[in-house]
Amino acid sequence: MISCEKAAIICNKIQYKEATFIEKLKLRYHLLMCETCTKFSKKNSQLTSLCNKAHLHGLSNKEKEQMKDRLRSKS
Amino acid sequence: MARIEYQKTKEQNLPAVTPNSRNFENDHKGMAENKLDPTTWVDAYADYLFNYAIARINDAEIAKDLVQETFLAGLKSAKNYKGDAAERTWLIAILKRKVIDYYRKSNSKKGKAEVRINYGSQTDAEGDWLEEQVADPFSNFEHSDIENEELGLAIQSCIEKLPKKQAQVFTMKTIQGISTEDICNELNINPSNLWVMIHRARTALMGCLNQSWF
Incomplete structure (x- = not known):
């Protein structure tokens, strides 16, 4: 039996498809008996689908640094 | 004249009251x-x-x-x-x-502002009815686009409220899709550290988006 903290971390890893098979099994087993984590897991996947739906765009760190440089040179 | 003078001195003696005046910002x-x-x-x-x-x-x-x-x-x-x-x-x-x-x-270049519609110039559409090209009144694509933009901005402003490091890790991981290993190398943290930060960020985001989006 794993702790809820560990379960949460595995749950987060699953959102990024980085959990191993054994971790997934452990989480499944944990979710069978822990209601809080089941709720969390459900909300967590909802958050992932929201993020996917929003088509978020981001500037890379490099692009941000370039912007900062340009701002600095002007000020 | 004297009255104006009086007003001036009065103003100088009073501290700036409106938050918009520049004095206030400097003081x-x-x-x-x-x-x-x-x-x-x-x-x-x-x-x-x-x-x-x-x-x-x-x-x-x-x-x-x-x-x-x-x-x-x-x-x-x-x-x-x-x-x-x-x-x-x-x-x-x-x-x-x-x-x-x-x-x-x-x-501004001439002619560019015109909307040009090609009426079935494609050869494979020849003989088809124009009615078939009319927008589907039951589709709600446009609507969902607007909603998605709002959602995106809502998520983005929730990310702004996170502590700086968490926001950085979360954006790199979720939006830019950088692998765990690369993020760890770039920010000089170990993976379990990263997952804890991701966890905190996600929990905070859930709380922040909770009111309107879940």
């Missing part, structure tokens, strides 16, 4: 809430502005340029900032003008 630098701080702009607002721009321009390169121009214009007119809008709102207002200017410029 109470620490107290004024709406104050410009260009050094934090890129970290705090670049992604939000970029999302706003890209929803309207649909071209990442141009959107990026507009965001950059917005920051530069903001810096230039920082002295005109009265402090009655939040920093981000003020920047968005500038960006809005930039987007309008962009479309105005691209439409």
Whole structure:
């Protein structure tokens, strides 16, 4: 039996498809008996689908640094 | 004349009352809430502005340029900032003008503003009825686009509220899709550290988005 903290971390890893098979099994087993984590897991996947739906765009760190440089040179 | 003199002295004696007057900002630098701080702009607002721009321009390169121009214009007119809008709102207002200017410029060449419709010039559509090309009244694509843009901005402003490090890790992981290993190398943290930060960020985001989106 794993702790809820560990379960949460595995749950987060699953959102990024980085959990191993054994971790997934452990989480499944944990979710069978822990209601809080089941709720969390459900909300967590909802958050992932929201993020996917929003088509978020981001500037890379490099692009941000370039912007900062340009701002600095002007000020 | 004497009366004017009197008023002047009275004004000088009184401390500045309105939060908008420049005196106030100089005297109470620490107290004024709406104050410009260009050094934090890129970290705090670049992604939000970029999302706003890209929803309207649909071209990442141009959107990026507009965001950059917005920051530069903001810096230039920082002295005109009265402090009655939040920093981000003020920047968005500038960006809005930039987007309008962009479309105005691209439409200014003659003939470009016309809408041209090809009536079934494609050979494979020959013989088809025009009615088939009419927009589907039951589709709600446009609607969901608007909703998705709102959602994107909502998520983005929730990310802004996170502690800086968490926000950074979350954006790199979720939005830019960088692998765990690369993030760890770049930020000099170990994976379990990263997952804890991701966990905190996600929990905070759930709470922040909770009211309107879940």
